[in-house]
Amino acid sequence: MSETGKKRLLYLITRPPFGDAYGAEGLDAVLAAAVFDQDVEVIFLEEGVFQLSKNIDPAPIAMKNHAKGFKALPIYGVEKIFVSMEALDKFALSTDDLSMPVEALEIDAIKEKMATADHIFSF
Amino acid sequence: MKYTIVVYGAPFSSQAPYSACQFAKAVLARGHSIYRIFFYHDGVLNASSLSIAPQDDAYLPAEWATLKREHNLDLVACIGASVKRGVITPSEAERYQRSGDSLQSEFELSGLGQLVDAALYSDRVITFGAG
Numbered sequence: 001m002s003e004t005g006k007k008r009l010l011y012l013i014t015r016p017p018f019g020d021a022y023g024a025e026g027l028d029a030v031l032a033a034a035v036f037d038q039d040v041e042v043i044f045l046e047e048g049v050f051q052l053s054k055n056i057d058p059a060p061i062a063m064k065n066h067a068k069g070f071k072a073l074p075i076y077g078v079e080k081i082f083v084s085m086e087a088l089d090k091f092a093l094s095t096d097d098l099s100m101p102v103e104a105l106e107i108d109a110i111k112e113k114m115a116t117a118d119h120i121f122s123f
Numbered sequence: 124m125k126y127t128i129v130v131y132g133a134p135f136s137s138q139a140p141y142s143a144c145q146f147a148k149a150v151l152a153r154g155h156s157i158y159r160i161f162f163y164h165d166g167v168l169n170a171s172s173l174s175i176a177p178q179d180d181a182y183l184p185a186e187w188a189t190l191k192r193e194h195n196l197d198l199v200a201c202i203g204a205s206v207k208r209g210v211i212t213p214s215e216a217e218r219y220q221r222s223g224d225s226l227q228s229e230f231e232l233s234g235l236g237q238l239v240d241a242a243l244y245s246d247r248v249i250t251f252g253a254g
Contacts, residue, residue, distance in 0.1 A: 007243055015254040022254035023163050024206060032235035036243065119242045121129075122253035 026123025137254030
């Protein structure tokens with residue numbers, strides 16, 4: 001529970017934008033949480049960092065680009081958005097390659113957030 | 124303790140819903156309560172009344188239904204995820220002009236807000252079949 005009496009809900013996005021529906025449906029779940037005025041945080045981990053890639057163009061595979069919805073999260077009041085530094089390194093990415101300004105976290109900081117969240121939803 | 128169980132996996136494709144069902148039984152056997160069981164992603168197929176199990180295979184839609192009747196559980200499938208996957212109520216069938224409906228009657232379709240609400244009112248939220 002945060003100091004404001006709101007619950008701390010942590011959403012982990014671990015899957016790449018295409019290939020399965022976890023990213024798109026994870027985004028919907030985060031947007032639903034935004035409506036409830038809780039303490040919502042999102043961390044992009046593993047291949048999930050590609051959800052924030054600047055260069056997503058799903059036109060050749062005839063899919064809709066749901067991933068741009070993540071970029072809109074701050075408009076819905078979700079401003080605590082982080083990426084895993086380890087994941088960026090693993091895929092030779094930097095925060096400059098991402099579609100929005102986000103803070104990159106070391107693994108220990110991510111563990112700390114996971115340990116202190118009230119609930120974790122993983123997609 | 125008050126639990127919410129979230130199921131992302133479909134019967135016959137994923138172990139997740141079978142584990143979730145066993146976990147639900149264990150939670151209740153230990154004297155805890157279940158605030159809600161929420162079906163999302165492919166997990167909504169647990170709510171389909173049209174699937175048919177091979178003989179001698181566990182049939183999860185019926186197991187969930189029994190569990191609900193015995194313990195008065197709240198079984199909710201995400202409406203957005205459900206209609207995309209063909210799990211629809213009679214009114215959705217009429218609205219989208221489909222030839223039949225497919226929601227097992229012990230389940231209800233509702234929005235993702237029910238998942239957030241469950242988190243707010245539960246001590247533990249356990250997900251089966253996460254990405």
